[in-house]
Amino acid sequence: MTIIRPERPGDEAAIRDVIASAFPTEAEANLVDLLREAGRLSISLVAEVDGAIVGHVAFSPVTVDSGATGAGLAPLAVHPSHRRTGIGGMLIQEGLAACRTAGVGWAVVLGEPRYYSRFGFRPAPGVGLLDEYGGGDAFQAAELARDGLPVGAGLVRYAPEFASLEG
Numbered sequence: 001m002t003i004i005r006p007e008r009p010g011d012e013a014a015i016r017d018v019i020a021s022a023f024p025t026e027a028e029a030n031l032v033d034l035l036r037e038a039g040r041l042s043i044s045l046v047a048e049v050d051g052a053i054v055g056h057v058a059f060s061p062v063t064v065d066s067g068a069t070g071a072g073l074a075p076l077a078v079h080p081s082h083r084r085t086g087i088g089g090m091l092i093q094e095g096l097a098a099c100r101t102a103g104v105g106w107a108v109v110l111g112e113p114r115y116y117s118r119f120g121f122r123p124a125p126g127v128g129l130l131d132e133y134g135g136g137d138a139f140q141a142a143e144l145a146r147d148g149l150p151v152g153a154g155l156v157r158y159a160p161e162f163a164s165l166e167g
């Protein structure tokens with residue numbers, strides 16, 4: 001059985017391991033540690049199968065010049081041994097639900113539109129939101145509350161810790 005739950009103290013190493021298993025380098029695992037240390041790991045959920053952590057999703061604050069704050073979904077990781085069983089989707093859905101509960105009105109993600117569109121994400125340039133990385137239509141936004149999306153707000157900035165992914 002798969003359980004989705006918030007991370008707890010003591011999960012840090014297992015979260016590092018599952019993120020590192022899903023990406024070519026440890027950059028994304030390091031990013032999650034940096035966000036946690038900075039107090040900007042707003043939502044951090046793990047997927048547990050038979051007591052083992054096999055998936056993780058992080059959300060951190062994103063901002064636009066008007067001052068509106070949303071949630072940036074990144075990274076999302078499922079261990080290669082447990083893919084295509086819906087765990088990634090469960091993490092996204094529970095994560096977006098946690099954003100709503102926290103009163104966050106919008107979320108963004110940089111990823112494959114064919115995957116994220118099923119969770120309510122739409123290309124963000126279409127609603128006047130752009131990312132810092134030239135993602136184009138891979139940069140997607142989801143409205144989580146009525147009129148929650150800051151339509152036309154322009155550049156969306158991720159937390160400063162994301163600069164560690166560059167270079």
Ligand SMILES: CC(C)(COP(=O)(O)OP(=O)(O)OC[C@H]1O[C@@H](n2cnc3c(N)ncnc32)[C@H](O)[C@@H]1OP(=O)(O)O)[C@@H](O)C(=O)NCCC(=O)NCCS
Binds near residue numbers: 023074075076088090
């Ligand atoms: C992306 C990822 C989290 C999906 O996890 P998962 O548990 O396999 O996802 P689900 O089981 O919910 O969904 C799988 C479905 O999404 C599709 N899918 C997953 N990633 C996709 C991608 N990058 N592009 C297109 N489709 C994708 C699969 O083809 C599959 O489709 P199907 O259900 O029609 O067969 C996992 O593949 C992963 O960890 N990848 C490496 C890290 C990564 O790229 N993370 C996302 C960017 S931050």
